[in-house]
Amino acid sequence: MTYQGVLKKMKTENAEEIQYYLDMNSDFLNMNQLLNKEFTISFVKYECLNCHLEKEIYRQGFCKSCFFDIPSAGDWIMRPELSTAHLDQEDRDLVYEKSVQLQPHIVYLANSSNVKVGVTRKTQVPTRWIDQGAHEAIEIVEVPNRYLAGITEVALKEHVADKTNWRKMLKNDVDDENLVEWRNKLEQYIPEEAKEYFINSNSETNLKFPVVKYPAKPKSLNLIKTPNYKGKLVGIKGQYLIFDDETVFNIRSNEGLVVSIEV
Known part of the structure; x- marks a missing residue:
């Protein structure tokens, strides 16, 4: 067929x-x-x-x-720390930006080729982890908007990777990590504005690929x-x-x- x-x-x-x-x-x-x-x-x-x-x-x-015009391709998509909807400031389309940015977001650790930090909307857990080829992941903070998630990611990536090595991920050349220990170690680097949203009672999620x-x-x-x-x-x-x-x-x-x- x-x-x-x-x-x-x-x-x-x-x-x-x-x-x-x-x-x-x-x-x-x-x-x-x-x-x-x-x-x-x-x-x-x-x-x-x-x-x-x-x-x-x-x-x-x-x-x-379209890439340089539509709101779903704004710079804040790849760099959430540039989000401004919480300030009522428009980038390309404030109605769209509010609908995406002003909802719960997760900052997480995922292990695909190595332990990395990332940001996603809460509704995209665990889809985002699957898309990245992570065999284990854990939430660090749950914040009410994309901006807070973005500045948290920026702070944490000073101490942990924020990119996946796709070749290493596909070769399955990865080690199991204790993500609870990683989460607790990184807590001290969370910005003051996001500290109250730290999650300290969860366990890692494991994923199996076909x-x-x-x-x-x-x-x-x-x-x-x-x-x-x-x-x-x-x-x-x-x-x-x-x-x-x-x-x-x-x-x-x-x-x-x-x-x-x-x-």
Whole structure:
């Protein structure tokens, strides 16, 4: 069968083993059911996730003009400490910014390639951890807005990483860490404005990814340079598809590409 649609990050379900679903317009593909099966993925065209025009993708699934215009691509998305909705100050669209920024946010520790600090909306736990390929994670603080989460992350990343090494994560070259100990060690660095929101009574969450075989030397598939690729799926971790020949394909970084999948 052949499925065609514009790539968006896979939806996930945290079960005993994480379930992945790829939205292909009129069909949802349960990617777990494709494990140990060969399929072909082919590039068809571009389609901006915002304007839906056939324009080259610039970043985050958007064409260049949309990326610099729409509120969901503002700088505060990647740098939450730049959030200003709590001050009633607009960046691009104050109504949208209030709807996202003025809700509970979590500052967390996740272990994917190493222990790192991150920020997400409370409603995105544990989805955010799954998307990052973390096999364990823990909340540090729960704050009422994105700004407080952002300044907490900025303070903590002076003492812990804030990036994931994607190759190390995909090779599963990771150690188990005591995240409760990490949380308690980092408490002293939380900014004064966020100290009252520290969480001191939780335990870490463990996540299991559907992987049959991890790659020893993962090599990334560029679907623009290689518009047709056929391979046997042997794992899914984070937002990556892992193939038997050690090729890996990041769905998230290829949002906005229309592809066909032949199973």
